[in-house]
Amino acid sequence: MIRSELVARIAEQNPHLTAQEREAVVRTILRVITKALVQGDRVELRDFGTFSIRDRDPRAARNPRTGKQVTVPARVHVYFKPGKGMQARLNLEKVDPEEVAERI
Structure with a gap:
């Protein structure tokens, strides 16, 4: 699964979210994980x-x-x-x- 497929799956399960909100959800999760790893967490x-x-x-x-x-x-x-x-x-x-x- 690639990032766009993940966003599409979120769209299927959460039709009330806008395209920008779905993309923001994925981007935020990945950014938080990345920041934590960079800090050694x-x-x-x-x-x-x-x-x-x-x-x-x-x-x-x-x-x-x-x-x-x-x-x-x-x-x-x-x-x-x-x-x-x-x-x-x-x-x-x-x-x-x-x-x-x-x-x-």
Whole structure:
């Protein structure tokens, strides 16, 4: 699903919202999550999952074109861990499919 599909899904479920309001909802949620991660905070959405950041150490790698060794600097990356509710819905473990459709 891409961002425009997410906005369209919100439109289906909330016909009372204007196009600007639907876009603002998606933009605000993503901005708040991004700001929290930039500040080093963890974002937990119950039954969905947790976003956090992790540090990657610098390492040696090879350029696939030339085979020459290059140094990859230390970086920070976003880590997502799905919640138990998400795992259950994905694997349909003792979950009624209609109930899953209602949650989504």
